[in-house]
Structures are given as C-alpha cells and as structure tokens.
Amino acid sequence: DGGITQSPKYLFRKEGQNVTLSCEQNLNHDAMYWYRQDPGQGLRLIYYSQIVNDFQKGDIAEGYSVSREKKESFPLTVTSAQKNPTAFYLCASSMSPGMDTEAFFGQGTRLTVV
C-alpha cells in the first residue's frame, strides 16, 4: 500500500453530472494511466500520460477527460457524455515513460450512477 492513492473509494453520481476522480502518486513516476474495469472485459485503457503536460487517448476515451499539470497528479473527469459510466476505475503509474516497467495500481474508485 501507499505510493499511489485514489479517492474517493466510492462515488455516486446523478445522471447528467460530471464527476472527477483523483489519482496522486509520490513515487516520482513519469507515466500514469486510467483504466476502467468491467466484469468479463478486463482492464480497458481510458487515457494515459507518459510525461507531465502531455497525455493521449486510450481505447475508450469518449466521455472522459484528463489533465496532467503536475507529475504526481492525474485526475480523471467522467462527463455526462459517457453513456455507461457505472464501473470500477483504476489508476496506475510506472517509472518509465515507455511504460515498460512495473505498473503500480491504486485501490480503485467504484462509480455508480443513480
């Protein structure tokens, strides 16, 4: 535990609202990622950032937005454009910008739309 922290652990959102999930790491890692986990679909990449002030879309970026203004922070905003936002969201970081080193995961945020 420690090193990479996600908050909150549980989040409830009303339809039509934007919500922001927090991800902070104190590992001095260059790369950070956001994944969505749904039963039977594994971990799907939403956005990733190889270096501060830069980020790229993953495989399912529609309806999400991110920023990387600081090396240690990579917040994810789930917008009202995301049609099926209820899921478990995992943030991760790794030392190498090339992402070819161990990824450390946060404990996750479970988002529920009510």
Added chain:
Amino acid sequence: GENVEQHPSTLSVQEGDSAVIKCTYSDSASNYFPWYKQELGKRPQLIIDIRSNVGEKKDQRIAVTLNKTAKHFSLHITETQPEDSAVYFCAAIITGGGNKLTFGTGTQLKVEL
C-alpha cells in the same frame, strides 16, 4: 486494431496441479509482457514479466514463456495452491501513436482442494 487476447476466461484446477494461461498479441513491435494477479477486492499486482530478448523466465512456481514469431506468451503455475486463486491478466505494450500498456480480458483461476 491492436489488442491482447487471453484464454481461457475461467480455469479450475485441483490443488497441486499445474495451470496454464495463454495470450496472443497483434503488435509486432511489442517488447514487454507483464502478468498481473488481482485477488478479490484488491488491486492488480505484478507477479512476473518478460522482455522480448528472452524466451522464458522463472520465479519459483511461476514461469512465463514467449514466442515472438507466433506472437504469443503464456503463464505457467506449478504445484498450485488455494492462495493462487485470483484473476490473472496478461499485458503487452502496444506501440503506434504512443506506448499503450494493454491488458487481456483476464482469467479467473480457481484452485480446488
């Protein structure tokens, strides 16, 4: 598109038997292949990884093999124990427009007593 396929989706073995999980990838430029274990209610954690300059790597009861020509890699667990029960994910770096750490869909391993 570029992806990572993983089989089987569920695997049940008797304690002491071996378990094998297989993955294929489509990006010939991939050079890093990690495996993660996710226990129920916990975050995924790296258990072993392999790079493209080797064909096999072992760590106690866990081994990974890589066949770059066929674009597939496998996880082998020997002498399985109940605590090996978890979801296992393979992954690969998919290049093209940036390096994406892409995961397979996961294998639910159950080790029965």
